[in-house]
Amino acid sequence: MNEILVIGATGTTGTRISTFLRKRGIGVREATRTPGPDAAQVRFDWADSETHAPALEGVSAVYLIAPIGVADPAPLVRPFLDEAVRHGVRRAVVLGSSAIQEADHGMGALYRLVRTTMPEWAVLRPSWFMQNFTGELPLARDVRAGEIVTATGPGRVAFIDADDIAAVGGHALIDPVAHNTEHILTGPQALSYAEAAAIIAARTGKSVAHRTITPDELAARLVAYGIPEDFAAMLAALDDDIRAGTQDHVTDTVLRVAGRAPRSFGEFIDKEL
Known part of the structure; x- marks a missing residue:
């Protein structure tokens, strides 16, 4: 197999996908806007087609x-996929979201674009990342400040560990038979942000509460x-969808594709916080 x-090789799922592939002896080319001295890294910028x-x-x-932060990424992604086909690339696995359906515009347009452009494909549609509770994202800052602020009300989300996303994505990239499907990925339990805050408080001993805003x-x-x-x-609208109950579901995709149960939110907090 070629590389x-x-x-997004330095990002949350990209680093884990790279690790998954290397553990199985697969050559990895890491695309990043600022490559370092590592020979495996190559410069890539969505806005610079020459890369x-x-x-x-x-x-x-x-x-x-x-492209991160771009509400309608298809116009940037379409010429790249066309270039990929010209170079003989057969398979593409795209990261989407369980909250975003296939559509004519926005992130959902990528699903149809990959499905209709590439000979082999898969769309990963994970729920909200557990990793959002750590690092430098707004939610993680809220956790450290002791107050999680969302527009979700009592709505529930089956938060998922990025390691589990990468396990499914890795299989979608290397399995002999192309998946040619959308994978809805969740953790093992749907939780409200108030319930997540209570788990964090209980596991860490720190005061953390949830506050809902519009x-x-x-x-x-x-x-x-x-x-x-x-x-x-767009992000605020997704919170409103959670409030309406659209993300209150659990799937068995991680178990079926990766052959193991997904990590629970409590297990994640024990390890990461």
Whole structure:
């Protein structure tokens, strides 16, 4: 098998996909805007089409993360996929979201684009990442400040560990038979943010509570964090969907594809916090 190009190779799922592949002896080409001295890294910028063809040389499959912070990424991704096909790339696995359905515009447009452009494909549609509770994202800052602020109300989400996403994505990239499907990925239990806050408090001994605000208030809060207005509005709308119950479900996809049960939220908190 030729190398697999991992876009967003230094990100949350990209690093884990790369590790999954290397453990199985698969060559990895890490695409990043700022490559280091590692020979496995190659410069890649969605906004610079001249970086696309060199990154695709000798590649058999692509793990694709859309441009971060772009509300309608298809116009940037479409010419890249066309270039990939010209270079003989057969398979693409794209990271989407369980909350975003296939659509004509926005992130959902990528699902049809990959399905209709690539000979072999898979769409990963994970629920909200457990990793959002750590690091430097707004939610993680809220956790450290002791108050999780969302527009979700009592709505529940089956948070998923990025390691489990990478396990399914890795199989979708290398399994002999192409998956050619969308994978809805969740953790083993749906939780409200109030329940998640209670688990964090119980496991860490720190005071953490949940406060609900309106979607408009959340969008303004995200803009204050530096997120573009259109992207902040989309994120706030997703919170409102959670409030309506659209994410209160659990799937067995991780177990079926990766052959192991997904990590629970409590297990994640014990390890990461």
